[in-house]
Amino acid sequence: MTSFVDESTGYHVNSRLIFYPLLLLASGFWILYRWQQKSHIYKLGEKIPGPAAVPLFGNALIVLKKKPHELVDLGLNYAKQFGNVVRVWLGSKLIVFLTDADDVEVILNSHVHIDKSTEYRFFKPWLGEGLLISSGEKWRSHRKMIAPTFHINILKSFVSVFNQNSKNVVEKMRSEVGKTFDVHDYMSGVTVDILLETAMGITRKTQDESGFDYAMAVMKMCDIIHQRHYKFWMRFDAVFKLTPFFKKQINLLNIIHGLTNKVIKSKKQTYLENKAKGIIPLTIEELTRNVESDENVLANSAKTLSDAVFKGYRDDLDFNDENDIGEKKRLAFLDLMIESAQNGTNQITDHEIKEEVDTIMFEGHDTTAAGSSFTLCLLGIHQHIQDKVYDELYEIFGDSDRPATFADTLKMKYLERVILESLRLYPPVPIIARQLKRDVKIPTKNYVLPAGSTVVVGTYKIHRHEKYYNNPDKFDPDNFLPENTQNRHYYSYIPFSAGPRSCVGRKYALLKLKILLSTILRNYKSVSDIPEEKFSLQADIILKRADGFRMRIEPRKRVQSTAA
Numbered sequence: 202m203t204s205f206v207d208e209s210t211g212y213h214v215n216s217r218l219i220f221y222p223l224l225l226l227a228s229g230f231w232i233l234y235r236w237q238q239k240s241h242i243y244k245l246g247e248k249i250p251g252p253a254a255v256p257l258f259g260n261a262l263i264v265l266k267k268k269p270h271e272l273v274d275l276g277l278n279y280a281k282q283f284g285n286v287v288r289v290w291l292g293s294k295l296i297v298f299l300t301d302a303d304d305v306e307v308i309l310n311s312h313v314h315i316d317k318s319t320e321y322r323f324f325k326p327w328l329g330e331g332l333l334i335s336s337g338e339k340w341r342s343h344r345k346m347i348a349p350t351f352h353i354n355i356l357k358s359f360v361s362v363f364n365q366n367s368k369n370v371v372e373k374m375r376s377e378v379g380k381t382f383d384v385h386d387y388m389s390g391v392t393v394d395i396l397l398e399t400a401m402g403i404t405r406k407t408q409d410e411s412g413f414d415y416a417m418a419v420m421k422m423c424d425i426i427h428q429r430h431y432k433f434w435m436r437f438d439a440v441f442k443l444t445p446f447f448k449k450q451i452n453l454l455n456i457i458h459g460l461t462n463k464v465i466k467s468k469k470q471t472y473l474e475n476k477a478k479g480i481i482p483l484t485i486e487e488l489t490r491n492v493e494s495d496e497n498v499l500a501n502s503a504k505t506l507s508d509a510v511f512k513g514y515r516d517d518l519d520f521n522d523e524n525d526i527g528e529k530k531r532l533a534f535l536d537l538m539i540e541s542a543q544n545g546t547n548q549i550t551d552h553e554i555k556e557e558v559d560t561i562m563f564e565g566h567d568t569t570a571a572g573s574s575f576t577l578c579l580l581g582i583h584q585h586i587q588d589k590v591y592d593e594l595y596e597i598f599g600d601s602d603r604p605a606t607f608a609d610t611l612k613m614k615y616l617e618r619v620i621l622e623s624l625r626l627y628p629p630v631p632i633i634a635r636q637l638k639r640d641v642k643i644p645t646k647n648y649v650l651p652a653g654s655t656v657v658v659g660t661y662k663i664h665r666h667e668k669y670y671n672n673p674d675k676f677d678p679d680n681f682l683p684e685n686t687q688n689r690h691y692y693s694y695i696p697f698s699a700g701p702r703s704c705v706g707r708k709y710a711l712l713k714l715k716i717l718l719s720t721i722l723r724n725y726k727s728v729s730d731i732p733e734e735k736f737s738l739q740a741d742i743i744l745k746r747a748d749g750f751r752m753r754i755e756p757r758k759r760v761q762s763t764a765a
């Protein structure tokens with residue numbers, strides 16, 4: 202070995218001091234690489250097509266270089282290049298993307314592959330072990346307890362809350378008439394207000410400063426979690442803790458958890474005081490019991506369109522019970538959980554109740570805010586479709602200003618098709634990820650996806666697959682005419698996921714969207730000058746427009762649009 206002179210310092214450097222550590226490092230990498238190649242996950246993963254990977258880093262370097270909105274295009278290009286099953290290596294982590302409904306059914310319909318991928322851990326400080334991220338027995342027992350609280354009977358008691366808040370947002374939006382504005386801000390605000398009331402029982406009347414602070418904190422927390430998903434360096438806890446976002450997160454969580462804890466404490470106290478006086482609220486079983494009535498028969502015969510679309514999901518959301526429990530008996534999800542914990546029907550601690558209420562606040566917020574914003578922008582572009590929606594609303598309401606009833610929502614068939622189609626083209630949850638605990642064989646080429654890999658269901662791509670939809674990129678509500686849905690693969694339309702881990706809030710979301718959107722559209726015409734091709738989509742946990750949901754509104758004259 203020789204020595205050389207470092208020109209910058211003038212020192213003699215012994216090359217052995219550099220050579221041997223480098224040799225050691227390279228040998229270490231080589232051994233690690235060979236060991237990786239011999240692993241079960243590597244052998245099975247490499248049988249699946251995907252972009253060329255470099256040793257140790259896999260494809261991480263390609264992903265790192267991309268901006269959030271470029272990731273959507275990258276994923277779509279891979280699907281085009283490699284087909285419906287694509288593998289990507291992030292270091293030694295195997296990720297398999299699925300975009301064929303047959304393969305997706307194997308994963309989503311399973312009671313085994315229900316564990317969420319590690320990316321969901323960012324929610325943990327906020328949602329703890331709530332329904333969205335928990336697994337195993339905890340998830341199973343909580344799901345069994347929470348699914349009935351979304352029973353249609355209970356949802357019907359929320360109709361007036363949806364109406365009142367929709368009316369409020371119409372008033373707030375009045376200041377935007379004639380201007381270009383981001384409608385998502387309004388949709389986000391009204392969604393949090395509705396959730397505060399339906400999840401926690403906090404009404405505008407009872408809401409003080411803490412309600413407003415809570416709403417702001419929920420919105421800001423969503424933003425921090427989004428940033429952690431698309432800013433790669435923020436994924437590492439150690440790095441995240443060094444950023445100002447960490448401190449902000451602590452403050453926001455203090456506000457959020459502070460209010461949830463406070464409300465749970467006071468509701469529990471009220472429950473116990475009432476119990477001592479002999480006042481016992483109705484149980485979930487009593488609220489959801491099916492009483493055969495004339496209205497029931499009528500409602501069953503006029504089931505919503507989406508009931509047919511989702512009937513192949515095999516999940517635990519009921520379809521048949523249509524008994525109206527009445528406005529006065531309205532109870533928020535939190536009241537129902539406290540009641541079932543207190544009467545011994547369910548074993549759930551106050552801490553777990555808090556986690557579930559926080560989960561509902563998160564899941565119910567950004568998803569519906571994005572869904573309603575996309576729908577309004579799409580209607581702003583496709584005016585002839587908006588005219589048809591308005592004509593249907595005019596048929597139902599004429600020129601009256603009355604609030605919508607549950608029966609009205611059953612008649613909003615075209616609006617429902619518009620909502621379903623918006624969720625097809627722009628699914629608020631564009632991908633779903635699962636961590637496999639066991640090897641699983643999928644129909645496409647009998648590939649075996651190895652235990653330990655992450656499976657990503659590409660909802661966005663499946664919804665735009667030419668195998669399932671003619672002219673898949675065209676906004677066409679007729680895709681949801683009964684004759685067009687009846688022979689389509691159930692797993693080719695999964696905005697709410699499907700199977701045992703499907704969205705527990707699906708019926709709530711569709712009912713709320715119908716009342717909110719119908720109220721806005723009865724008052725305003727939405728107008729958008731930005732065509733769909735110019736939407737800049739952001740690959741995020743919730744699909745959004747990176748360019749903002751910009752549109753305009755014009756006051757409506759209450760006359761049929763075709764007659765206008």
Ligand code: HEM
Nearest residue numbers: 332333564565568569572629630696697698704705706710
């Ligand atoms: C348009 C609106 C909505 C869409 C598109 C949507 C979509 C989804 C999807 C795709 C999942 C599965 C996520 C995954 O597996 O990673 C999910 C789960 C969930 N959603 Fe929704 N959601 C919506 C509205 C709501 C609302 C309004 C609520 C509550 C009020 C809600 C509560 C939940 C909960 C608690 C879960 C977890 C279920 C479980 O793991 O058992 N969602 N949602």
